[in-house]
Amino acid sequence: MQPPSAAALAHIPAAPQLPIFGNTLEVLKDPNALYRRSSAALGKVYRIKFLNEWRVSLASADGVEYILMDPDHLFSSEHGWTVLTELFPRGLMLRDFDDHRAHRRIMQAAFRKSAMDSYLAMMAPALDDMVAQWPVGQQFEFYPAIKNLTLRMGANVFMGLPVDAPATDALNRGFIDEIAASVALLRKPLPYTKYRRGLDARAHLIEQFSALIEERRDGDGQDFFSQMCRATDEDGKSWTDSEIVDHFNFLMMAAHDTTASALTAMVWALSEHVEWQDRLAREIADLGPGPFEQDMLDRMPLTDMVFKEALRMMPPVPLIPRRAMRDFEWNGVKIPAGTSVTALVGPIMMSPEYYTDPETFDPERFSPNRAEDRSHRFAWAPFGGGAHKCIGLHFSTMQVKVFLRALLGRYKVLPAKPGPVAWKPLPIPQPKGGLPVVLQRR
Template sequence: MSHADALSHIPAPRQLPFFGNTLDCIHDSDGLQARCVRDFGELYRISLLGRWRVTFASADAIDYILTDPDHIFSAAGGWEMIAPLFGGGLMLRDGADHKAHRRIMQAAFRKPAMDSYLAMMAPALENLLKDWPQGKRLRFFPAVKDLTLRMGAHVFMGLAVDDPQAEVLNRAFRAELAGALTPIRRPLPFTAFRRGLRGKAELTATFRALIAERRAAGGDDFFSRMCRAEDEAGRAWTDDEIVTHFNFLMMAAHDTTASGLTTMAWALAQHPHWQDRLAAEVDALDDGPMTPAMLGAMPLTEQVFREALRLIPPVPFIPRRATRAFDWRGTHIPAGTELTLAMGWVMRSPAHFTDPETFDPDRFAEGRAEHLSHRYAWAPFGGGMHKCIGLHFSMMQVKAFTRALLSRHRIEPARPGPTTWAMMPIPRPRGDLPLRLVPRLG
């Protein structure tokens, strides 16, 4: 029996010849999910790029698969598609190997390291925001993407924010990411895949050239820390491992945060009342450089960011592969099956959130805490062994950005009408979200 036949007992929506459900997934993944959940419930399959994927759209199933008590699910197998460009990255490792590498990377996320990133980040943000136009139309999405990349080059690599190399890196990253997700998987001339491989070669050469210098001279930036990082047993990374991990980490860090910040800015522009509340929170902080203590004094900013990630999660699906057969609530899933965990769907489910389509950051406030109704009701950073290692870093960056932006400006929509979102490869507003920064009075 073929693998496709072995999945035939799992319900599936109608397929287009040749394309299966690929076009629907690209253009209207929300609509496709809504129809499937309505017709089939929490478990169904779709055909994507010529392969069947079984989708799990419930918090219980996501809990079981991410917690993985029976050691069945492979992240490397799930993310196989991006392996030509990001193979060897932390997310593309499994089991003991993953654990050993994660332990080394953890060293670069300890409290003293995080405090030094904040000290580098906050003034850099102030500097970068000075170049954003006042009172004029600003295409927010590309602007914030450029900003997070320059911040990344500064905090992660120790480059100056205006270093021209940041733009070269930006281009190489864009090519690499586009290449990772393109359907043509051979390096044919003029293809995104080939440009992606070229981008990767450029980036890895740049990182490799820095290693010896950073090992010798040190520095507070992330890359220098990774060059020195060791686990408790004193194991460090080889040059190849440093380059591989860093290549993945830069990708994981910057596009996701840029997408989340864009959703947050969009929501704040639509909800001036929330902007007032965040401006008051920012105004209540002491003057002077941003300190770690200030992060704890920004709970409303945290609520707004959480709500932005709930409504439009930068990673709406997590893929896994079943290395062995298993049963989920009476349905048999054969070994080798590719799985999709639909956290984005669960985070907008009325089973966990009141009026789930409404922007309502107070749902995260103490007392309501709707996200605690199930430990996977709100999971934009995933969970289990592979839970996002940069979660606190991204929250810190968002708070530093909010303080730098809202202490001096209000943001307003620069175009009437609703914003629609393209969800692939990572959520972005169609039309790039034109906003206007208006100086605050007083």
Template sequence: MATLAPHQEMQFTHWSQRLPDDALAHIPGEGGWPVVGNTFRMLADPHGFAQRMYSTYGPVYKNKAFGGWQVAMIGADANELMLFDRNRVFSSEQGWGPILDKLFPRGLMLIDFDHHRADRRALSIAFKPEPMRHYSGALNRGIAKRVEEWGAGDMRFYPAIKELTLDLAADSFIGLPWGPESDKINQAFIDMVQASVTPIRAPLPFTQMKKGVDGRAFLVDYFTRETHRRRAEGGGQDMFSQFATATREDGELLPVDEVVDHMNFLMMAAHDTITSSATSLIWLLAKHPEWQEKLRQEIEAVTGGPGADGKPRDLAYEDLGKLELTEMAFKEALRFVPPVPSMPRRALKDFEFGGYTIPAGAAVGINIHLVHHQEEHWDNPYAFDPMRFTPENVKARHKYAWVPFGGGAHMCLGLHFAYMQVKILMAQLLPRYRIELEGGRDPEWQPWPIPKPRDGLKITLKPL
């Protein structure tokens, strides 16, 4: 075990504070090219890069990218240590800060401990049963209308579902149609997500980071105006109205700028991660028609089949839990293509893992995608098998081997909304169409920052 120098006593209060160069000398790894480190290697093939580093150096290694050193901790035990964080060692705010600080400051992922707990409790009102029941009605209406409009034939699923999730967010989250600003809002979210992993971290003219920062400014103005309007007009069942009127334990309303930041972040998370995960599920069901048929039969058994008009019936809020196979298939898709492939933190205290002492101030992270494909947890990990998620199999597996929604205090606040939206999508889509990959060809996936098929996922919908 290495002996650490006195720098371990430093207090790291902001992610921009750096460890001395010798602080991680005892951790195996590599720094890559001068100046840029391994940044471009990681961006070119993040999963292959992580697998090579893990195979070479083991479950703890260091890597230089995006201007600094990071320590990767690989495995279900690492996931549990960092996400459960019983000793408050790991700062999510300082972990995500270098990536998201200019774009999504003060979102739930970028605040820690007591502040995070207070805001999360205030915002959780938007995910209570009555608001969720309201969202389910809006989702059924919006998804049924759009899926019918898609019609039979060839389509690119990713841009279609991305547009749909944005419209659904407008209805369920905002409670009104976007109107003429919809294209600007959509582009702002795209620019902000892409800016999160651009190698140039300053918002210089004509850079992706400048586009992302400008997108944030546009959305801050939009949500600020809307927050004041919601407070003046009173509450509503949509998520934004719930946030705008949310109070902390002392009864005080959340400050307007914090409501705006939370809304901005949660809209991005819901818009982009649900788009990614719904796309991966459709891709895998198109590849495995036998599972597509199993889900179709389950859905029709739960909803009662077509209504008097011959169209699929709505999926009732009370029936969401009955779609067990559908949920298992979705969980397997989330294992196969987790929408957040890796997760950063920063150590606020020295800690031990994998035979190493990792010092306070170190940027650390887990690799969700890699653990989701480790053979020690998953037989034949590159095969699609929803039966991995039967209650018996889940109970027998390490609790933190599957963490697409994170875990611990920072577990995704909207995970039940994601399950609901995807189940309703399947309930409206599968009874209408058989889904096939256009030409039988698998797409190439862009793995970062949020996975998506480069060709938009070309599929064919065939009427049943």
């Protein structure tokens, strides 16, 4: 679907911008600051120019709700997520309406209770072993270490590969290149560009996944990939080879990069707020010794609060794009068909309209007596909402809790260097410098 002409959007107030780049550099540097400035100066509906296209922001929690719940079936996710079109085509998030619903129903089978129990049983001991091998008393960069760990977990649980399989290093590099390409300024696959590297990585990953299909379809493996190879809908129709690899490529990226970013934000906050680290360590000690059991997940309310606060301050998916399939009106502003529309999930979670002192790390804001996230149904929405709400929400919560028990049950985490940590917020937040930390035995 073609975007509307600049003239068709001229009635919508526009943020000041640079020639050629528009607002792209500001969005990549600090989307929250752009939102604060623009909504104060221009109101709740304004436009910015990002990656050479005008995009309209509905800048309120009501706007997030309207876009994500989509009561009028107006918004396409496939045509919204154009930054991912060539890198993750036909992934679940890049499908719409009935087609999306049919595919999601099949994928949902891999997240049913019995499957989650088996993932926990696979994940907990492997994760515990990997954390036990981390260096003690010497500086290391947390972000690359956790990315490596979540990818190995993903390859284990989702692909049935051993956690120490050498292939996971190549997978990791492939996903890094795919994600980096999603926000490349130059979007032509010219040699030696970031975009080209992303597309090459996709081709290589697809080749690797395709090579596994036949064996997995005939086997009885319980890993996610094997399940996808054998999955059928209600009419007994299974996915084609290309559907399997497209879904899988997207899912592996969605599963490990987001959780790695969220865990890095948590560990960063905990290393700077030792009192919270000690509170979580006590909660973890109260769980008792032995393997991680299912019931422990419900006995970690403080960990839940810290996870929520980290996702509020540093959401892995801060901006959710859609494209309007028909003309519509929002807050009295007419918005034409074809417009790229953004749900400002991240900026809303940092807005004083919904949170007291939003820049302060304060997990108590999620305690039952304060419950600031209840100020609006979409005041806290790091997992999105509506038809595309994150399918891996419970999986990632489980992984976070299992990881933190393994980490804080053993170690104290301290920053290796004094001073503030700078973050690169997009495409998925990561700390500049990799977040150097030091572990001390408790």
